[in-house]
Amino acid sequence: MIPFDFDYYRPDSVGQAVELYARLRAEGRNPIYFSGGTEIITFGRLGQLVTDAVLDIKSIPELGALGRSGDHLVFGAGLTLNAVAESGLFPLLGDVARHTADHTTRNKITLGGNLCASIPYRETVLPFLLTDSYAVVAGRQGNAWVSMHELRLAPGELLVQIWTEQSAARWPSVTIKKTKQDEVDYPLVRLALVHDGRGVRAAFSGVCEAPFRSWDMEDALNTPGVPLETRIAEALRRLPGQVIDDQLGSADYRYYLLHHSLREGMSALEGGGR
Amino acid sequence: MESVGKSVPRKESFDKVEGRAKYTRDLRLAGMLHGKLVTSPHAHAKIRSIDAAAAAAVPGVRGIVTGADCQELTGELLADRPVLAYRKVRYYGEPVAVVIADDEQTAWRAAGLVHVEYEVLPVVSSPSRALLPGAPLLHEEVEKYKRYGDVYPVPGMNIGNHLKIRKGDFQSGWEAGVVKVECYTAFRPSDHIAMEPRAARAEILPDGEVHIRASTQAPYVIKRFMERYFGLDPGQVVVHVPFVGGGFGAKGAVQLEFIAYCASRAVGGRLVEVSNSREEDMISSPCHIGLEAQIKMAATPDGRLTAAQITLLWDGGAYADMAAVMAKAGIDDCTGPYRIPNVWADSLAVYTNHTYATSFRGFAHPEVTFAIERTMDLLAKKLGMDPIALRLLNAIGPGETTPTQVLLDESNIGNVPACILRLRELMDWESGQRVVLPNGRIRTKGIAALWKTSSTPTDAGAGAVLIFNKSGSVNLMTGVVEIGQGTKTALAQIAAERLTIDPSLVHVSFEVNTKTNPEHWKTVASSSTMMAGRAILEAADDAIRQLKYNAALVLQVSPDELELAEGRVFVRGNPQRGFLFREIAMGYESENGLTVGKQVIGRGSYIVKLTRLDPETGDGRPGPQWSVAAQGVEVEFDPVECRYQVLRAYTVIDGGVIVNHRGAVTQMMGGMSMGLSWATRESFLYDNQERVLNPQLRFYKITHFGENPDMVVDFVQTPYHEGPYGARGIGEYGTIGMAGALANALSVAAGVELFQLPLLPETIWRARGGGSVHDPV
Numbered sequence A: 001m002i003p004f005d006f007d008y009y010r011p012d013s014v015g016q017a018v019e020l021y022a023r024l025r026a027e028g029r030n031p032i033y034f035s036g037g038t039e040i041i042t043f044g045r046l047g048q049l050v051t052d053a054v055l056d057i058k059s060i061p062e063l064g065a066l067g068r069s070g071d072h073l074v075f076g077a078g079l080t081l082n083a084v085a086e087s088g089l090f091p092l093l094g095d096v097a098r099h100t101a102d103h104t105t106r107n108k109i110t111l112g113g114n115l116c117a118s119i120p121y122r123e124t125v126l127p128f129l130l131t132d133s134y135a136v137v138a139g140r141q142g143n144a145w146v147s148m149h150e151l152r153l154a155p156g157e158l159l160v161q162i163w164t165e166q167s168a169a170r171w172p173s174v175t176i177k178k179t180k181q182d183e184v185d186y187p188l189v190r191l192a193l194v195h196d197g198r199g200v201r202a203a204f205s206g207v208c209e210a211p212f213r214s215w216d217m218e219d220a221l222n223t224p225g226v227p228l229e230t231r232i233a234e235a236l237r238r239l240p241g242q243v244i245d246d247q248l249g250s251a252d253y254r255y256y257l258l259h260h261s262l263r264e265g266m267s268a269l270e271g272g273g274r
Numbered sequence B: 001m002e003s004v005g006k007s008v009p010r011k012e013s014f015d016k017v018e019g020r021a022k023y024t025r026d027l028r029l030a031g032m033l034h035g036k037l038v039t040s041p042h043a044h045a046k047i048r049s050i051d052a053a054a055a056a057a058v059p060g061v062r063g064i065v066t067g068a069d070c071q072e073l074t075g076e077l078l079a080d081r082p083v084l085a086y087r088k089v090r091y092y093g094e095p096v097a098v099v100i101a102d103d104e105q106t107a108w109r110a111a112g113l114v115h116v117e118y119e120v121l122p123v124v125s126s127p128s129r130a131l132l133p134g135a136p137l138l139h140e141e142v143e144k145y146k147r148y149g150d151v152y153p154v155p156g157m158n159i160g161n162h163l164k165i166r167k168g169d170f171q172s173g174w175e176a177g178v179v180k181v182e183c184y185t186a187f188r189p190s191d192h193i194a195m196e197p198r199a200a201r202a203e204i205l206p207d208g209e210v211h212i213r214a215s216t217q218a219p220y221v222i223k224r225f226m227e228r229y230f231g232l233d234p235g236q237v238v239v240h241v242p243f244v245g246g247g248f249g250a251k252g253a254v255q256l257e258f259i260a261y262c263a264s265r266a267v268g269g270r271l272v273e274v275s276n277s278r279e280e281d282m283i284s285s286p287c288h289i290g291l292e293a294q295i296k297m298a299a300t301p302d303g304r305l306t307a308a309q310i311t312l313l314w315d316g317g318a319y320a321d322m323a324a325v326m327a328k329a330g331i332d333d334c335t336g337p338y339r340i341p342n343v344w345a346d347s348l349a350v351y352t353n354h355t356y357a358t359s360f361r362g363f364a365h366p367e368v369t370f371a372i373e374r375t376m377d378l379l380a381k382k383l384g385m386d387p388i389a390l391r392l393l394n395a396i397g398p399g400e401t402t403p404t405q406v407l408l409d410e411s412n413i414g415n416v417p418a419c420i421l422r423l424r425e426l427m428d429w430e431s432g433q434r435v436v437l438p439n440g441r442i443r444t445k446g447i448a449a450l451w452k453t454s455s456t457p458t459d460a461g462a463g464a465v466l467i468f469n470k471s472g473s474v475n476l477m478t479g480v481v482e483i484g485q486g487t488k489t490a491l492a493q494i495a496a497e498r499l500t501i502d503p504s505l506v507h508v509s510f511e512v513n514t515k516t517n518p519e520h521w522k523t524v525a526s527s528s529t530m531m532a533g534r535a536i537l538e539a540a541d542d543a544i545r546q547l548k549y550n551a552a553l554v555l556q557v558s559p560d561e562l563e564l565a566e567g568r569v570f571v572r573g574n575p576q577r578g579f580l581f582r583e584i585a586m587g588y589e590s591e592n593g594l595t596v597g598k599q600v601i602g603r604g605s606y607i608v609k610l611t612r613l614d615p616e617t618g619d620g621r622p623g624p625q626w627s628v629a630a631q632g633v634e635v636e637f638d639p640v641e642c643r644y645q646v647l648r649a650y651t652v653i654d655g656g657v658i659v660n661h662r663g664a665v666t667q668m669m670g671g672m673s674m675g676l677s678w679a680t681r682e683s684f685l686y687d688n689q690e691r692v693l694n695p696q697l698r699f700y701k702i703t704h705f706g707e708n709p710d711m712v713v714d715f716v717q718t719p720y721h722e723g724p725y726g727a728r729g730i731g732e733y734g735t736i737g738m739a740g741a742l743a744n745a746l747s748v749a750a751g752v753e754l755f756q757l758p759l760l761p762e763t764i765w766r767a768r769g770g771g772s773v774h775d776p777v
């Protein structure tokens, strides 16, 4: 049960949504965009999240976009993870989405909700970081293009879509997820690798406190003429922060799995990839 | 036999599959109030003050009850637990107050406004630490608590019960042994995660009659306890139990029922519901016990066991309640199904600042079996003997005595060697215990042998009443609770068999009402089919006597000349002369309307014949019989990441004659699944203040449907002469050996001995030396 009362709104357009959000805020209310709702509901029933107004954004047409536009792929933030995976448009994104939560939950979880979640895994961000994708973010001043590398939403800003170059979506890729025990669980390590034709790009979730892509580590992995083991060892030295140490897994074990996954992923990619 | 042994589909299946079966909370009642618990954020603290003024001021709040309002102390054997924490909290999540309001939301909101001031105390984090000199005491004067039965708390220590087995001469047996092993196993508390969280409703009617509706396995115990703790006349207490959504022992304890009753008492007797959220069900209501076990075994060079020393330190949590009884059940069968002439055992229900414990499917046996079966494998390795051969050589059987010195015979124990031999065959053991695959993965097999008796109170029993419908079908009433185990269908089969009718003509009452259904001790301990089955046979025989009486009156013959078949009573040797049940069950109406004979009402009962155990030696009869089993697990292990997959799980059980074949197979499968879930992943995690870190299913994982391995189940059927048609009991057994068998298989695969649960990849990785060097790669 959700122990608090809240008003329910369903704006029909992006403009309505951001205006409504701003108005409620101005009235001293505590509104929240409601997408798949999986985080809002699970946190809400524990009292870890409280709101008095939910703005259900799933019926806004732009958030349901899925397809091609020019040489780009367009993913609406309101798409469920299953819809994203089943579209087959972006194989790496599909692979990542397919191993996030269980099938029933993926019928609810949305791309936007996953990208904006407060749980620090946000696995679906990795394919977008690797492909230098862009987000369409709506604010009261209208829409803005924001590089996925810089995506940080201010209160009231709405993530509308993500645009990815079609050619990038077809780069050879590998992704590996390691969990504590269960298949359905947050990652101890989620690794995503692509080869852009010149070199390998690498992004990670579950390793450090937030998901990240590291150009530094990529440089190490791409150093010419150096054996793979040495490149990986150097890449690991360049981790951007401390490895997470928590109830899912110790930093030691995560590091070990990361090393092993990198070895597995790099070998697969350099040997052809998908 | 016509009905017994057949795979009769469960009678309740259609209602359940279509979502029509009703559980405790499904009935919405106008005017019902809701109680919401205020729980402790500390594992050990003094309660300085409780300020409920802000909560009481919330519109819709009808009352607030705290420990000061209900100071009755409760407990199965040792009354150490207040209904709501009073002056002190002893575990994280302990109920401190209950806020009663018109609706659940208001109660919930107001509960957040109850301000409790605590003075935090140092915590006790494990049984072994609890016993260290200077450990903080959870209960300062444990000896002063009222006792209900044989329980031996130790003054000045964190011990709620200390039980002993002294069998044979341990010292000389130990010296006679040449090969010796020592094994220390440990795991922390976990939870049952029954699909339906616990819930209770209570109402006190103006005439004083108390109605309790609850998700419980123990309606008659609730009735008794309402007398024991609140002085109520049991005739004025009515407990109603609809379907129960899984129990696994969790619902054998009584907790929310007391709180709901005190809440109702505080609001003029109005109907109040107190139900758990999933999170509360995990940490505020009693959980699955933890255990630290130390086992020493000695054997002759050819593998014959000569002595065992067994120390069981149960993590019973903050209150002794069922842990005190589990300490007994665990020691009753502490050697496993092996012939060990000299045994020195101690079993301690230890207090810690964890959620208090209650029975878990297998009642102390999955826990002890894990320790014993690890030790047996260690011994086999040290002896250089095949693990199956070692178990066969030492298997206990007729003519030998159990740890509590019950003499076994052909009837009171199943056939241990037959189960092991059948398991060996099914697992194709001869093909090898360990195989390295071309991809580097390792496939191994592990086994466990097990036994269990019921360890019920000495007066546990069951009753049954059979009444007839005009059509000749019967209604069967018992006090057994349907918790998903299918007992009621098996009971219908037993009644049908005796009455020579089809099981579909036996209508069972699913809802239990303690005012009208005859008493049944508790629906636990794999004992319901056996006990209620016996009562039903007596009830059926009673009904048959009456049917014959009616028929004899009409046919002008002696009842002795009559016989029963296919739902008819007829003259022996002359089947045409007779009546269908429907013609005589309500008396016989002759053509002119004159009715002779009586309405047939069959009644029967059964009480186990047990004795108490001697406090110094443990001698006594803890249960009527021992079902036995052998279980196995096959795994595929990845030596790099230490991840593994359970490929197959096996159970060969001797549960006596099997009443419902398919029902028994599914019970074993469910049991194996539960045992594997516990062994592979389930455990509470605590911070250094003993607060639970994972009190929700997001981080407390259980296996999902579809993650189960292939399962193979087979039966050995050694009849138990006292059981109905030779049945013993099977409900819990599938769970018992899984952790031991899995740990044995993984120890062989990983090349290191694994002594802790759950068997997480990281745990195995660490046991193999991972993380111990500077660069872990």
Ligand SMILES: Cc1cc2nc3c(=O)[nH]c(=O)nc-3n(C[C@H](O)[C@H](O)[C@H](O)COP(=O)(O)OP(=O)(O)OC[C@H]3O[C@@H](n4cnc5c(N)ncnc54)[C@H](O)[C@@H]3O)c2cc1C
Pocket: A032, A033, A034, A035, A036, A037, A038, A039, A040, A041, A057, A077, A078, A099, A100, A101, A102, A105, A108, A109, A110, A111, A112, A113, A114, A115, A116, A117, A118, A119, A121, A122, A123, A124, A153, A157, A158, A159, A160, A184, A185, A186, A187
């Ligand atoms: C059983 C289970 C397992 C899971 N496992 C994983 C896993 O392994 N890896 C993983 O990454 N995730 C996993 N998740 C998902 C994750 O924890 C979140 O629940 C999910 O990502 C939230 O998505 P949602 O669409 O339901 O978002 P919501 O709950 O609707 O919203 C989440 C947050 O995002 C904000 N938000 C949503 N959409 C927008 C938008 N368009 N613009 C601006 N803000 C927005 C909301 O306001 C809210 O603050 C799991 C979830 C469950 C239930």
